[in-house]
Amino acid sequence: MTGGKTLTPEYVEAMIAKCALGDRSAFEALYEATSAKLFAVCVRVLGKTPIAEDAMQDAYIKIWNNAGRYRVTGHSPMTWLITVTRNTAIDRLRAQRSHKDLADYHDVLAAPGATPEQAAIAASEAGRLAECISTLPQDRATAIKGAYLEGYSYSDLADAAGVPLNTMRTWLRRGLIALRECMSQ
Amino acid sequence: MIDNPDTDDMLAAEYAIGLLEDAALDEARERAMSDPVFAARIIEWEARLSQMADLKPVNPPAAAKAAVIRRLFPQAPHLSFWKRAGLWQTLTGTGVAALLLLAITSWQAGVPQRTGPLYTAEITSQTGDFRVVAVVDKTRNEVILTRTAGAAPAGRILQVWAHGPDEPAQSVGLWPEGESVRLPLPPEIAAVQGTLTLGVSEEPPGGSPTGLPSGRVFGTVGIPNVLDAI
Numbered sequence: 001m002t003g004g005k006t007l008t009p010e011y012v013e014a015m016i017a018k019c020a021l022g023d024r025s026a027f028e029a030l031y032e033a034t035s036a037k038l039f040a041v042c043v044r045v046l047g048k049t050p051i052a053e054d055a056m057q058d059a060y061i062k063i064w065n066n067a068g069r070y071r072v073t074g075h076s077p078m079t080w081l082i083t084v085t086r087n088t089a090i091d092r093l094r095a096q097r098s099h100k101d102l103a104d105y106h107d108v109l110a111a112p113g114a115t116p117e118q119a120a121i122a123a124s125e126a127g128r129l130a131e132c133i134s135t136l137p138q139d140r141a142t143a144i145k146g147a148y149l150e151g152y153s154y155s156d157l158a159d160a161a162g163v164p165l166n167t168m169r170t171w172l173r174r175g176l177i178a179l180r181e182c183m184s185q
Numbered sequence: 186m187i188d189n190p191d192t193d194d195m196l197a198a199e200y201a202i203g204l205l206e207d208a209a210l211d212e213a214r215e216r217a218m219s220d221p222v223f224a225a226r227i228i229e230w231e232a233r234l235s236q237m238a239d240l241k242p243v244n245p246p247a248a249a250k251a252a253v254i255r256r257l258f259p260q261a262p263h264l265s266f267w268k269r270a271g272l273w274q275t276l277t278g279t280g281v282a283a284l285l286l287l288a289i290t291s292w293q294a295g296v297p298q299r300t301g302p303l304y305t306a307e308i309t310s311q312t313g314d315f316r317v318v319a320v321v322d323k324t325r326n327e328v329i330l331t332r333t334a335g336a337a338p339a340g341r342i343l344q345v346w347a348h349g350p351d352e353p354a355q356s357v358g359l360w361p362e363g364e365s366v367r368l369p370l371p372p373e374i375a376a377v378q379g380t381l382t383l384g385v386s387e388e389p390p391g392g393s394p395t396g397l398p399s400g401r402v403f404g405t406v407g408i409p410n411v412l413d414a415i
Contacts, residue, residue, distance in 0.1 A: 017395070020402035021346050021354040021384045024258060031250055036242030043243050053249050060253045065311065068386070068402030074228050082235045090203055129236035147202045148237050154204055176198045183233055 007033055012077035019067035027064055035060075037078070038085045045089035045149060046096075055092045059085040090151040097151070132182035140175030143168060197226035201234055306406040308385055310335065315403040319383050323413060326375040328357060328383065331365040337387040341400065344392050346384040349377030354384070359392045381411040 012033060018026030038059055042052040062084050070080055133141045139161060146152040146160070158168035199205050200213045217224045304321040308330075315335030321328050330345060337343045343360035345368060358368035374381070384405035386398035393399040 014395075014397055017397035017399070017402075018354055020386070020398055020405070021348065022382045022405040022407065023348060023354055025351055027257070028250075028254070031253065035250065036244050037240070039245035039249075040240040040243040041238045044238065044240055048243075053246060053252075056245055057249060057253045057256060061256060064257055068310075068384075068398075068404065071399065072401045074225065075232060078239070079232045079235045082238050083231045086235065086238045087203070129233060133237075144202070145237065147204055148234050151203060153206060172204070173195050173198075176195065176202075179233065180194070180198075 007037070007078070009077050012081070013070075016063075016067050016070045016077055016080075019064055020070070027060075030063070031060060034078075034081055038081060041082055041085045042089045045086065045093055045151070051092060051096065052089070055089045056085065058092070059088040062088060086148075093151045128183050129179070132179050135182060136175050136178055140171050140178075143172045144175050144179070147172065193223060194226055194230075197223060198230045201227050201230035302412060304381075304408045304411055306383065306408045308383060308404045308406045310403045315385075317385055317403070319406070319408075321370075321381065321383075321408060321411065323411065326370045327367055328370060329365065329367045330360065330385070335403070340390070341387045342390055342392070344386050344388045344398070346386065346398065346402075346405075347371075347374045347377075348382050349374070350380050352377070354382075354397065356392065356396070357383075359388075360385075361390065377411060378413065379409070379411065381408045382406070383408065 012030065015026045015030035015033065019030060035056070039052070039056050042055045042059070046052040046055055059081075063081060066084070070077070073080055075083065133144065136144070143157050143161070146157050152160070154165055154168055154172070157172070158165045161168060163171075196205075196213060200210070200217070205213050213223075217227055302323045304323070306319050306321075308317040308319060309315065313334070316333045317330050318333055319328055319330045328345070328347075342362070343366075345357040345360055345366075346354050347357045347370070348354040352373070355371060355373065357371060357374060358366075360366040360368075382405055384398070384402055386393070386402040387400040388398070389400075
């Protein structure tokens with residue numbers, strides 16, 4: 001799933017440790033090993049646009065600058081890289097969205113079924129989480145994905161689903177609790 | 186049970202997923218920095234949720250790599266170093282002045298008496314909670330480090346690392362305690378000509394078990410134009 005032995009946690013972790021010491025060749029090796037995974041995150045959040053590439057560049061700059069803090073987080077190496085990248089891409093998306101009309105994205109969220117492209121991406125989602133999400137009621141799964149992968153706020157999600165804010169909050173929290181319990185099994 | 190969720194864990198989940206806003210976000214961020222149990226909850230949620238972004242690889246445009254490298258390592262990366270390090274402000278600190286004096290006097294006391302280059306640089310963490318001033322004495326091939334802010338967490342020690350341009354990093358030595366430490370440079374590090382990079386990490390007693398930093402790296406600094414003593 002992760003595309004080759006260079007993505008072993010040990011390898012990625014060693015490259016991050018060397019980056020923390022300012023080792024430029026380790027950064028290049030880390031980039032080679034992980035850029036397709038991290039670009040996929042940016043493309044999922046921002047579409048296949050120049051902004052997705054910018055976001056990936058920003059993520060690598062954060063990774064280089066914060067490599068010394070990686071161990072403090074307690075994440076596995078790919079989790080850390082993906083989390084940094086997802087947060088960077090979401091920040092970009094929100095900044096971009098703040099200039100746009102709200103109506104632009106209601107359509108996306110309110111759409112009953114995924115587009116073929118979204119379905120292909122969804123099918124590739126790895127790990128137990130995908131299984132667990134598929135057990136949730138559709139509205140809760142949509143809300144969780146909308147928050148994590150599209151950066152929507154509670155009020156965005158409530159508007160898009162046509163429910164009161166508190167209902168959305170309850171859906172989402174119950175969805176997250178169900179996920180946590182499903183994933184711990 | 187579902188009707189009575191663990192409030193802290195939900196707060197951590199909402200933080201990780203990005204649903205907190207304004208004051209609630211600031212509050213959670215502050216708490217994450219001061220409450221390790223809460224921080225651990227956030228990390229667990231980040232790990233769970235990150236699976237949603239663990240996707241089939243998509244190759245980025247080939248030019249992206251060169252663009253990142255250009256942004257990170259501009260042509261003359263060390264020109265602004267002295268300014269950036271804020272070194273001379275730091276050097277007004279008495280501890281550092283004393284250290285410099287010590288470095289200079291011990292270098293003067295060296296037998297045979299030779300004049301050799303002395304390089305000074307400051308290693309600082311991004312958040313400014315950790316600062317070390319390093320003096321590299323090329324006459325003796327030693328590095329003398331003094332903490333001016335921060336320390337290893339309880340039960341941990343400091344370890345000093347170094348490398349030359351495009352060379353692998355290696356341990357210079359352990360710094361188990363004290364305000365300052367004097368370490369001989371390993372032969373490979375003593376042989377570095379050009380930019381010498383120094384870094385400090387926190388490690389278990391006895392040092393990193395992996396040969397690379399295994400704990401937080403507080404920071405690194407590049408000292409340009411390092412030459413051998415004549």
